[in-house]
Amino acid sequence: xxxxxxxxxxxxxxxxxxxxxxxxxxxxxxxxxxxxxxxxxxxxxxxxxxxxxxxxxxxxxxxxxxxxxxxxxxxxxxxxxxxxxxxxxxxxxxxxxxxxxxxxxxxxxxxxxxxxxxxxxxxxxxxxxxxxxxxxxxxxxxxxxxxxxxxxxx
Amino acid sequence: xxxxxxxxxxxxxxxxxxxxxxxxxxxxxxxxxxxxxxxxxxxxxxxxxxxxxxxxxxxxxxxxxxxxxxxxxxxxxxxxxxxxxxxxxxxxxxxxxxxxxxxxxxxxxxxxxxxxxxxxxxxxxxxxxxxxxxxxxxxxxxxxxxxxxxxxxx
DNA sequence: TATTGTTATACTCTATAACTATA
DNA sequence: TATAGTTATAGAGTATAACAATA
Numbered sequence: 001x002x003x004x005x006x007x008x009x010x011x012x013x014x015x016x017x018x019x020x021x022x023x024x025x026x027x028x029x030x031x032x033x034x035x036x037x038x039x040x041x042x043x044x045x046x047x048x049x050x051x052x053x054x055x056x057x058x059x060x061x062x063x064x065x066x067x068x069x070x071x072x073x074x075x076x077x078x079x080x081x082x083x084x085x086x087x088x089x090x091x092x093x094x095x096x097x098x099x100x101x102x103x104x105x106x107x108x109x110x111x112x113x114x115x116x117x118x119x120x121x122x123x124x125x126x127x128x129x130x131x132x133x134x135x136x137x138x139x140x141x142x143x144x145x146x147x148x149x150x151x152x153x154x
Numbered sequence: 155x156x157x158x159x160x161x162x163x164x165x166x167x168x169x170x171x172x173x174x175x176x177x178x179x180x181x182x183x184x185x186x187x188x189x190x191x192x193x194x195x196x197x198x199x200x201x202x203x204x205x206x207x208x209x210x211x212x213x214x215x216x217x218x219x220x221x222x223x224x225x226x227x228x229x230x231x232x233x234x235x236x237x238x239x240x241x242x243x244x245x246x247x248x249x250x251x252x253x254x255x256x257x258x259x260x261x262x263x264x265x266x267x268x269x270x271x272x273x274x275x276x277x278x279x280x281x282x283x284x285x286x287x288x289x290x291x292x293x294x295x296x297x298x299x300x301x302x303x304x305x306x307x308x
Numbered sequence: 309t310a311t312t313g314t315t316a317t318a319c320t321c322t323a324t325a326a327c328t329a330t331a
Numbered sequence: 332t333a334t335a336g337t338t339a340t341a342g343a344g345t346a347t348a349a350c351a352a353t354a
Contacts, residue, residue: 031185
């Protein structure tokens with residue numbers, strides 16, 4: 001009890017550990033919150049995230065989508081199926097390779113994505129608006145860092 | 155198609171929308187990643203988060219834990235049950251109110267929490283170490299902002 | 309009657325393993 | 332035989348509704 005003795009780690013390394021631990025807990029809590037706040041929304045954050053890949057990168061195969069989102073192919077299969085059911089994406093045969101399919105945003109999907117970006121997330125937008133300017137800038141920088149970290153995860 | 159016409163929103167408001175939307179997607183992706191990277195760890199991030207509340211705030215009732223973590227009581231009941239099974243927390247009767255129970259970290263729980271903080275999250279620590287100093291500072295500030303936002307969510 | 313917590317149940321998200329179809 | 336995708340199945344995490352025990 002009290003202060004643990006861990007001479008193997010330097011002070012700086014311990015700070016890094018603490019930061020990583022704090023970030024993990026904090027991000028998981030915020031993510032839980034954001035998911036919970038979307039009840040009644042037309043699409044979940046998982047679905048939104050998948051659609052946003054299609055918007056930024058264009059039509060692609062389920063396998064490519066899974067790789068981009070860093071999920072396993074069967075997970076993406078389910079997300080795609082749900083979005084096809086909703087009419088927000090299309091699932092077309094690949095022109096030359098009969099094994100592949102091509103997934104693309106439908107006009108309805110583009111519309112809902114635009115809508116969600118500009119008119120939803122009211123809670124989060126409100127919270128962000130209460131931060132000072134420096135914090136908002138920090139959040140912006142942190143988002144880039146998060147995206148880079150996930151992209152680097154190979 | 156093309157640029158949608160939304161004269162109701164000012165440019166600044168649109169930036170706020172975009173930030174909120176980017177943040178939501180980014181946080182959910184990172185959270186998914188962090189959860190996935192903990193396979194084989196003794197406790198999940200959900201469990202770790204619950205334990206960290208007990209460490210920072212001391213023993214409390216399941217209801218208080220649920221409120222702190224912003225989950226519904228039945229969700230916390232399950233997390234608590236799993237941690238009791240693992241021997242990381244204790245569940246004792248309240249001294250004066252027979253309806254309540256008091257949840258506290260066990261010595262094994264304190265040890266594992268210390269361990270997780272200082273020796274785990276290797277992937278995340280490594281990613282953080284690759285950021286420049288300004289980005290690390292931004293992440294630190296962003297964590298505080300996230301925690302504040304979740305705490306403000308009433 | 310109000311409060312605290314649990315049980316029952318269901319849904320979402322994700323994974324692994326096994327399978328089908330095509331190359 | 333290798334690749335792309337799906338189906339089958341399971342487990343974690345969360346919620347709501349209904350219940351039991353105590354105040």
